[in-house]
Amino acid sequence: MQEFAVILVSSILINNYVLVQFLGLCPFMGVSNKLESAIGMAAATTFVLTLTAMASYVVNALVLEPLGLIYLRTIAFILVIAAVVQFTKMFIEKTSPLLYRVLGVFLPLITTNCAVLGVALQNTSKDLNFMQSSLYGFGAGAGFSLVLIFFSAMRERLAAADVPVSFRGAAIAMITAGLMSLAFMGFSGLV
Amino acid sequence: MIELISQNPILAALAALVGLAIVFGALLGFAAEKFKVEGDPIVEQIDELLPQTQCGQCGFPGCRPYAESIANGDEINKCPPGGQSTINAIASLLDIPAPELDAEHGEESEVKTVAYIREDECIGCTKCIQACPVDAIMGAAKFMHTVIADECTGCDLCVEPCPVDCIDMLPVEETIADWRWSIPAKPGLIATDKRGELANQPAKEDAA
Numbered sequence: 022m023q024e025f026a027v028i029l030v031s032s033i034l035i036n037n038y039v040l041v042q043f044l045g046l047c048p049f050m051g052v053s054n055k056l057e058s059a060i061g062m063a064a065a066t067t068f069v070l071t072l073t074a075m076a077s078y079v080v081n082a083l084v085l086e087p088l089g090l091i092y093l094r095t096i097a098f099i100l101v102i103a104a105v106v107q108f109t110k111m112f113i114e115k116t117s118p119l120l121y122r123v124l125g126v127f128l129p130l131i132t133t134n135c136a137v138l139g140v141a142l143q144n145t146s147k148d149l150n151f152m153q154s155s156l157y158g159f160g161a162g163a164g165f166s167l168v169l170i171f172f173s174a175m176r177e178r179l180a181a182a183d184v185p186v187s188f189r190g191a192a193i194a195m196i197t198a199g200l201m202s203l204a205f206m207g208f209s210g211l212v
Numbered sequence: 213m214i215e216l217i218s219q220n221p222i223l224a225a226l227a228a229l230v231g232l233a234i235v236f237g238a239l240l241g242f243a244a245e246k247f248k249v250e251g252d253p254i255v256e257q258i259d260e261l262l263p264q265t266q267c268g269q270c271g272f273p274g275c276r277p278y279a280e281s282i283a284n285g286d287e288i289n290k291c292p293p294g295g296q297s298t299i300n301a302i303a304s305l306l307d308i309p310a311p312e313l314d315a316e317h318g319e320e321s322e323v324k325t326v327a328y329i330r331e332d333e334c335i336g337c338t339k340c341i342q343a344c345p346v347d348a349i350m351g352a353a354k355f356m357h358t359v360i361a362d363e364c365t366g367c368d369l370c371v372e373p374c375p376v377d378c379i380d381m382l383p384v385e386e387t388i389a390d391w392r393w394s395i396p397a398k399p400g401l402i403a404t405d406k407r408g409e410l411a412n413q414p415a416k417e418d419a420a
Contacts, residue, residue, distance in 0.1 A: 057307070080232065084228050084231070085228070088224045088225075088228055089221070089224070090221075090224060090225055090228055093225055093228065093229065097228070097229065097232060100229070100232055100233060100236060101232075103236075104236035104240055107240055107243075108239070108243050111240075111243050111247040112243075112247055114247070115247040115248075115249055118249075118252070118253040118254050119254070119307075123307075
């Protein structure tokens with residue numbers, strides 16, 4: 022039990038994929054303009070991350086390792102991710118057409134979100150078992166959701182703030198992200 | 213077979229990737245069947261909010277084509293029959309700010325109207341029947357036409373083609389079935405009124 026808590030804290034806060042490992046920055050900047058779409062994106066990415074962590078563990082343990090095809094990991098995992106994202110896209114299109122419209126092109130772009138491939142590859146290189154890898158994937162998704170939602174809430178406030186002209190728009194967003202990243206460095210000694 | 217694969221790693225790699233692709237393809241095919249979306253649900257929702265007069269004042273042949281165009285990013289303020297209330301409803305559905313009605317497409321009429329054909333003047337030319345978007349006009353060539361009042365949406369489209377100008381747009385008469393209490397006028401001063409309203413009230417009365 023304690024081990025699971027350590028994995029969660031580690032993947033959400035200490036090794037946060039966005040702010041500490043700098044993976045998955047594209048949706049972090051792209052979908053953080055509005056809080057509602059950020060929440061939708063966070064949920065979709067968490068779903069994809071958890072599913073890919075499980076599926077890539079199964080593919081790795083049952084197909085790649087017995088056949089001695091470890092060098093095919095990247096291609097095989099991309100295949101897994103693409104399939105899971107496509108599944109998520111269909112699921113959202115059916116259950117919430119409005120969210121589907123709001124997310125637009127960023128939904129299929131989860132495929133190229135490097136955090137997803139990063140989680141799958143790190144799980145195999147760390148030799149985690151099935152339970153640990155799926156928890157790690159979920160933790161990575163929760164960490165992504167946490168910072169994405171915080172960041173979009175801040176950007177909504179920033180839209181109304183009196184920012185110097187030359188810093189408006191993307192510039193102040195980058196500075197905000199940098200400051201958030203600095204803050205998350207503070208978690209590094211937690212476990 | 214196993215010997216063949218272990219001696220030719222490239223075969224094993226090929227088999228593994230093709231196998232994975234087939235499995236995922238089958239799963240996705242199943243999901244596509246299960247989560248099939250009939251048409252665009254957003255279009256359905258917008259179409260339900262539009263007044264269904266099929267009048268074409270928005271520049272589209274009917275309400276549904278306009279709903280499809282809105283779903284593809286068109287302006288939502290082109291529907292005079294629906295008026296501001298329809299614009300507000302669509303804006304809240306799509307989560308965008310509600311614009312004013314675009315005057316280019318016509319103005320929102322205050323009263324609901326219905327077409328009426330002065331039957332003794334009608335020459336039976338069928339031109340209004342062809343113009344009617346909702347098939348609310350009955351009649352045949354060289355025979356008198358008449359309007360089915362329940363079907364008429366009051367869109368004015370039949371008035372223009374009539375060669376003898378025998379079609380009038382009459383306000384819908386109130387019947388017992390659709391009579392309602394009128395909305396109460398703004399109440400007088402109450403204790404919690406804001407200061408501005410208190411200050412303005414006597415001035416208005418003076419002007420009247």
